[in-house]
Amino acid sequence: xxxxxxxxxxxxxxxxxxxxxxxxxxxxxxxxxxxxxxxxxxxxxxxxxxxxxxxxxxxxxxxxxxxxxxxxxxxxxxxxxxxxxxxxxxxxxxxxxxxxxxxxxxxxxxxxxxxxxxxxxxxxxxxxxxxxxxxxxxxxxxxxxxxxxxxxxxxxxxxxxxxxxxxxxxxxxxxxxxxxxxxxxxxxxxxxxxxxxxxxxxxxxxxxxxxxxxxxxxxxxxxxxxxxxxxxxxxxxxxxxxxxxxxxxxxxxxxxxxxxxxxxxxxxxxxxxxxxx
Amino acid sequence: xxxxxxxxxxxxxxxxxxxxxxxxxxxxxxxxxxxxxxxxxxxxxxxxxxxxxxxxxxxxxxxxxxxxxxxxxxxxxxxxxxxxxxxxxxxxxxxxxxxxxxxxxxxxxxxxxxxxxxxxxxxxxxxxxxxxxxxxxxxxxxxxxxxxxxxxxxxxxxxxxxxxxxxxxxxxxxxxxxxxxxxxxxxxxxxxxxxxxxxxxxxxxxxxxxxxxxxxxxxxxxxxxxxxxxxxxxxxxxxxxxxxxxxxxxxxxxxxxxxxxxxxxxxxxxxxxxxxxxxxxxxxxxxxxxxxxxxxxxxxxxxxxxxxx
Numbered sequence: 034x035x036x037x038x039x040x041x042x043x044x045x046x047x048x049x050x051x052x053x054x055x056x057x058x059x060x061x062x063x064x065x066x067x068x069x070x071x072x073x074x075x076x077x078x079x080x081x082x083x084x085x086x087x088x089x090x091x092x093x094x095x096x097x098x099x100x101x102x103x104x105x106x107x108x109x110x111x112x113x114x115x116x117x118x119x120x121x122x123x124x125x126x127x128x129x130x131x132x133x134x135x136x137x138x139x140x141x142x143x144x145x146x147x148x149x150x151x152x153x154x155x156x157x158x159x160x161x162x163x164x165x166x167x168x169x170x171x172x173x174x175x176x177x178x179x180x181x182x183x184x185x186x187x188x189x190x191x192x193x194x195x196x197x198x199x200x201x202x203x204x205x206x207x208x209x210x211x212x213x214x215x216x217x218x219x220x221x222x223x224x225x226x227x228x229x230x231x232x233x234x235x236x237x238x239x240x241x242x243x244x245x246x247x248x249x250x251x252x253x254x255x256x257x258x259x260x261x262x263x264x265x266x267x268x269x270x271x272x273x274x275x276x277x278x279x280x281x282x283x284x285x286x287x288x289x290x291x292x293x294x295x296x297x298x299x300x301x302x303x304x305x306x307x308x309x310x
Numbered sequence: 311x312x313x314x315x316x317x318x319x320x321x322x323x324x325x326x327x328x329x330x331x332x333x334x335x336x337x338x339x340x341x342x343x344x345x346x347x348x349x350x351x352x353x354x355x356x357x358x359x360x361x362x363x364x365x366x367x368x369x370x371x372x373x374x375x376x377x378x379x380x381x382x383x384x385x386x387x388x389x390x391x392x393x394x395x396x397x398x399x400x401x402x403x404x405x406x407x408x409x410x411x412x413x414x415x416x417x418x419x420x421x422x423x424x425x426x427x428x429x430x431x432x433x434x435x436x437x438x439x440x441x442x443x444x445x446x447x448x449x450x451x452x453x454x455x456x457x458x459x460x461x462x463x464x465x466x467x468x469x470x471x472x473x474x475x476x477x478x479x480x481x482x483x484x485x486x487x488x489x490x491x492x493x494x495x496x497x498x499x500x501x502x503x504x505x506x507x508x509x510x511x512x513x514x515x516x517x518x519x520x521x522x523x524x525x526x527x528x529x530x531x532x533x534x535x536x537x538x539x540x541x542x543x544x545x546x547x548x549x550x551x552x553x554x555x556x557x558x559x560x561x562x563x564x565x566x567x568x569x570x571x572x573x574x575x576x577x578x579x580x581x582x583x584x585x586x587x588x589x590x591x592x593x594x595x596x597x598x599x600x601x602x603x604x605x606x607x608x609x610x611x612x613x614x615x616x617x618x619x
Contacts (some may be wrong), residue, residue, distance in 0.1 A: 101611075184495075
């Protein structure tokens with residue numbers, strides 16, 4: 034038999050502290066309660082929101098296979114004949130403890146038409162995408178996601194590793210220009226190593242909850258022109274990952290700056306690779 | 311926009327009166343696989359109201375002085391039935407309840423075995439896993455299995471933590487516990503009965519039930535290598551039949567290898583994460599039960615891990 038090093042930790046009087054979120058009581062049964070009207074008030078100041086099915090699309094798998102990593106794609110569908118543009122898109126996961134997952138501000142001349150990221154999904158929920166147009170009008174569309182089954186949970190799988198790569202930023206470009214569509218659209222991806230901690234984690238020594246610790250601001254530029262500015266929350270998955278399409282403006286560099294709730298600033302920039310991946 | 315508040319709930323008290331219901335419970339069917347080791351083979355299904363959460367393998371080992379329980383099942387009712395099965399065979403005290411990891415099908419029965427000085431034993435990361443995920447699991451499974459089986463839901467965290475390895479004694483019978491690096495989960499623990507060469511592998515070992523990646527696929531592949539070097543006679547896997555060693559690892563290793571190869575190829579090719587969920591490891595479908603319940607999830611988790619290679 035292998036010779037093991039023995040070590041035993043005795044923990045007496047351990048308290049199991051149970052996280053409790055104000056909204057989770059409403060999530061006990063599917064469709065028992067629609068938080069949307071309240072969210073329109075909280076997030077959008079009760080502004081009028083029109084049907085956005087022809088303006089904005091939100092795509093997710095019907096079932097959240099892994100509650101901690103649910104892919105979501107936002108697609109701008111505004112017809113070319115419409116002379117307005119999409120200024121921002123807000124992603125709202127209605128039944129999550131922090132429903133406002135992210136707000137994406139689209140750079141004026143970036144022609145961002147598609148944004149994909151990954152979110153945590155706690156329960157059966159509507160997911161709303163609300164587009165704000167350049168005339169100030171709001172348009173919403175939504176999809177429905179079933180909760181995952183089994184032992185899946187919207188929590189870190191490997192919390193220690195996530196902490197270890199804190200602040201690393203990776204950039205990747207897809208599709209060589211010669212292979213891209215005629216309109217010159219490119220696709221790129223930004224990954225940031227960050228636990229994006231929900232604040233529901235307990236410190237084993239102090240028995241206190243570690244405060245929420247997440248990326249709350251992320252900006253992407255082509256040289257000095259903004260491509261995307263993102264405000265994020267704890268519904269964004271660990272290691273925030275943004276894949277987006279845009280139209281290059283001839284810039285030589287892509288630049289990224291991220292800030293988290295503890296005031297860390299993470300920056301990096303990359304030469305635009307015209308040869309593609 | 312964050313409305314979260316935290317409220318602390320005292321989830322258990324040491325030395326309190328036994329928590330299990332005093333009413334008569336049917337004994338969980340168990341089989342004595344070698345002298346003194348009893349195993350209930352869980353149904354290879356998702357946890358439902360009908361199966362009362364009894365989907366994982368649970369067992370107990372009887373020594374000269376005391377009993378050690380390994381996992382307690384997916385509901386307090388299963389834990390009560392496990393207790394009835396123990397009491398039908400011995401009146402020795404239950405000295406230890408050992409959890410192989412923190413997933414609901416392995417720990418939800420803990421509350422039924424509390425009291426009379428029983429110590430709960432787990433991986434050093436188990437308390438964190440229960441703290442972070444516990445309430446979510448209780449809410450989710452209350453929805454699926456109903457109030458009767460889940461009720462208020464009370465999770466019992468370990469009082470003895472295993473940092474690396476630990477030997478427990480049941481009286482003339484030693485159990486060697488080993489805590490593993492992140493693999494199936496970040497709190498996997500194995501238990502070896504030295505006397506009979508029987509390894510309780512927890513969910514580091516799946517047979518028939520498709521493996522579930524809830525930790526690190528890269529870590530798991532390394533742990534499979536390390537496990538296969540251990541010299542034992544047989545394994546009680548977390549799911550699937552008691553099997554000979556190390557042959558029990560063959561199917562699991564093949565699945566994890568194919569999943570890793572497929573996902574790495576998709577990433578190299580610039581494909582989106584959703585493509586992995588739809589296509590990775592689908593060549594394995596015919597070899598496993600519950601494949602469609604877990605494979606897309608495994609592929610999603612593997613994709614987000616391999617992207618950082």
